[in-house]
Amino acid sequence: MTASQRTALVLGGTGRTGALVAQKLIERGLNARTASRRGADVVFDWDDKTTYAPALDGVDRVYLVTPIMRIKFARQTAEFLDLAAVAGVRHVTYLSTYRSDQAPPEVDIRAVELDLARRGSFTHSILRPSWVMQNFSDEHLPLIDGAITVPTGDGTEAFVDAADIAAVAVETLVNPHAHAGAVYAPSGPQSITISEVAGIIASVIGRPVTHNDIDPDVWISGAVKAGIVPADYAVMLRWLTGTIIAGNGSRPNDDIEKVTGRAATSFQDFARRSAAAWALEAAK
Numbered sequence: 522m523t524a525s526q527r528t529a530l531v532l533g534g535t536g537r538t539g540a541l542v543a544q545k546l547i548e549r550g551l552n553a554r555t556a557s558r559r560g561a562d563v564v565f566d567w568d569d570k571t572t573y574a575p576a577l578d579g580v581d582r583v584y585l586v587t588p589i590m591r592i593k594f595a596r597q598t599a600e601f602l603d604l605a606a607v608a609g610v611r612h613v614t615y616l617s618t619y620r621s622d623q624a625p626p627e628v629d630i631r632a633v634e635l636d637l638a639r640r641g642s643f644t645h646s647i648l649r650p651s652w653v654m655q656n657f658s659d660e661h662l663p664l665i666d667g668a669i670t671v672p673t674g675d676g677t678e679a680f681v682d683a684a685d686i687a688a689v690a691v692e693t694l695v696n697p698h699a700h701a702g703a704v705y706a707p708s709g710p711q712s713i714t715i716s717e718v719a720g721i722i723a724s725v726i727g728r729p730v731t732h733n734d735i736d737p738d739v740w741i742s743g744a745v746k747a748g749i750v751p752a753d754y755a756v757m758l759r760w761l762t763g764t765i766i767a768g769n770g771s772r773p774n775d776d777i778e779k780v781t782g783r784a785a786t787s788f789q790d791f792a793r794r795s796a797a798a799w800a801l802e803a804a805k
């Protein structure tokens with residue numbers, strides 16, 4: 522099959538942004554094909570190169586979510602992008618991360634951005650979001666016995682709603698020409714501490730919530746020992762949390778409103794909408 526017009530491949534298609542990107546693309550009249558290892562329209566596994574070409578068949582644009590919980594993925598991504606060019610892809614929107622240009626050199630986030638910039642066969646857009654609000658309502662930063670455990674000190678972050686990241690991604694994929702070469706940093710409307718996050722969640726669930734500002738080494742080695750992250754991912758966790766501790770967390774900007782025409786979601790609105798995630802804690 523040759524690349525048909527307006528068919529998007531959505532990697533990470535069952536994930537927090539990917540699932541919404543696919544849904545919203547369909548609402549906007551495009552074809553969207555979700556891809557992941559389980560539960561998507563097509564099976565796609567970054568560790569199985571035989572899944573790349575079938576996923577790309579007939580696709581003219583891609584939402585690129587690179588392997589998660591990894592630091593080395595530039596080579597795999599380059600091989601995938603080579604095949605994307607052959608398949609007739611005309612635009613790629615890459616889900617990167619905030620301050621990717623300052624990431625530790627052993628982490629491949631910036632390498633993928635630079636790879637995209639070197640390619641002439643398709644255009645690209647880069648999204649560099651803040652920490653997503655959904656970290657607090659899923660398994661990333663769970664509320665356990667009234668506490669959120671993460672080493673961020675008194676630092677702040679402009680936490681962003683995954684739905685707002687998806688909304689920005691959708692605009693870049695629906696109208697690639699308008700966003701070719703663009704770099705957006707989707708961020709929430711407030712820079713807040715984890716203690717402030719705790720206060721907002723407490724007001725929603727009607728129970729006290731505190732920030733357990735654990736020692737970074739204890740937190741990171743605990744995550745590695747528990748098998749939540751591989752050992753080499755420690756450098757990423759140290760960078761992500763250290764940036765906030767040092768007072769260099771993300772700041773609000775108007776990229777979401779500029780691209781979508783709608784204001785970024787506040788943490789209060791996200792928390793009210795997500796109250797069910799903390800129902801067990803609320804019932805204690």
Ligand SMILES: NC(=O)c1ccc[n+]([C@@H]2O[C@H](COP(=O)([O-])OP(=O)(O)OC[C@H]3O[C@@H](n4cnc5c(N)ncnc54)[C@H](OP(=O)(O)O)[C@@H]3O)[C@@H](O)[C@H]2O)c1
Binds near residue numbers: 560
């Ligand atoms: N979490 C944050 O606060 C944050 C902030 C900024 C940027 N980011 C970036 O956003 C990206 C997505 O992270 P997320 O935590 O939000 O995850 P997510 O998108 O919610 O979930 C990951 C998605 O990727 C798929 N996936 C995982 N491993 C895969 C593999 N080996 N091959 C193919 N598909 C795979 C998963 O489905 P299957 O498991 O079924 O394959 C799922 O659809 C990451 O690159 C992360 O660095 C995250």
